[in-house]
Amino acid sequence: MTEARGSAGPHARRAPGTPCWVSLMVHGLAATERFYGTLFGWEFQPGPQQLGPYVRALLDGHDVAGIGHLPPDRRLPVAWTPYFASRDVDATADQVRLCGGTVAVGPLDAAEAGRMAIAADPSGAVFGIWLGAAHLGTSISGVPGTPAWNELLTFETTAVAKFYETVFGYEEEPEISADSDHVTLRAGGRPVAGLSGLGHALPGDRGAHWLTYFQVADTAETLLQVTELGGRILDPAHDSPHGRVATVADPEGAVFSVVEDPS
Template sequence: MAVRAEGTPCWADAMFPDLEAAKSFYGDVLGWTFGESAEEYGNYTQAYADGRAVAAVVPPMPGQEGPAAWCLYLASPDAAATAAKIRDNGGETLMDPMQVGEFGTMLLARDPAGVVFGVWQAGSHEGFEAHGVPGTFCWAEVFTREPGKSDAFFSAVFPYSMVKMEDEHVDFRLYNIGDETVMGRMRMGDDFPPEVPSHVNVYFTVADCDAAVAKATERGAVLRFGPMSMPFGRFAALTDPQGAAFSVIDVHTTEGEMPKMSPVS
């Protein structure tokens, strides 16, 4: 597998106070199986879809306890150089570049609007091993209360160009690398409770959105939005039983025409 272009989403993981409960929930909802916990790396545990690595779960380290949340990692050829660009453009590094054995180098950061994300410089672990099948990462959107700050930051740190949706009621943009769209950005409006911070929302592919929602809510998840069919698929937003937000999408069930987009100068 070729190393991904700089700024491309390449991995996702989440910290859960109850690791076994998280494994049981996502195993049921997304069909994941799990590898052995790596004790030397804080019991980091990879999740697999059809035998291919697609995400990871980990318990909090002492002193790092907090709400469960998914973290999206963006590819970088040089994590130290990316960390410098993050700081130079008004962001902050929450965890400075740290080598993870032979697997690669990671860092955690926050943009000026409060969006937390990761950066991954691949070593032997190049990231997602599968796409486009149930249980795999499909899409991500930056949800931000200060879109101007987030747009300026991400396009300065990574080689993104932007296009915007031609809809006066929705402030939505796509982040592109060349001709490839890698991520979306949505302005958070009044429909988001004030206690919900700016964040990155990750989408996982499912074969049937409604069935996945039914299974998730049966297992204690809270349905936040949907299911709803759009031109890109039928999706729903959920919060898992430990409070981590995520979305599921069936990309084969579509409805309507794709929205018109125009370049951002």
């Protein structure tokens, strides 16, 4: 997980399939800004308004994420959505459709920020496709308050891994184990995302979905803040090979994980 946290700078061209942005659409934008601003130390500035009110979250002046107001006519989940880099959003969207996925929004231009689409894989997990201009994209990583990893939680990995491999050109690195169904996706030789097949343990109320991890300095302190700010703890803190991890939900129910770097 932690290997993928080095990010390209805002003026670098990202390899296709590289996670380059993470975005959240919510009903209460001001309240959500207060929650994440307190939790992660983010500040906010206006962003592209193509889908309605939208703000860029900044940490020490660097873009890290986006939060927008959920349009009433858009059937999108209140969930963190990772965006993966593309050099041709329209061609990638066509490939999504050819491989059995769907495109829910776009492709469309996000003002001068770039071109984007929101899609779903054949299992229904939602993700974004992004070709960004030089001035917008996650441009800092490896410090508290920044995205650290994206993991797809799905029923089984075989078919969906082929989908992402075909759409984005990933290389697959399966984990060989009798009791584990896990694949690491690599782009440009680097691990960039993971796929976890949960079988019947996949939450029935959510189905397949992407889960974003944010780095924190202290998992215990973060969980205390989450509850004080009106969020919920879904999976208490526990040790993992990548650090101390927990899964939480914000006051609107958007689920994300936090990870404390063991180093």
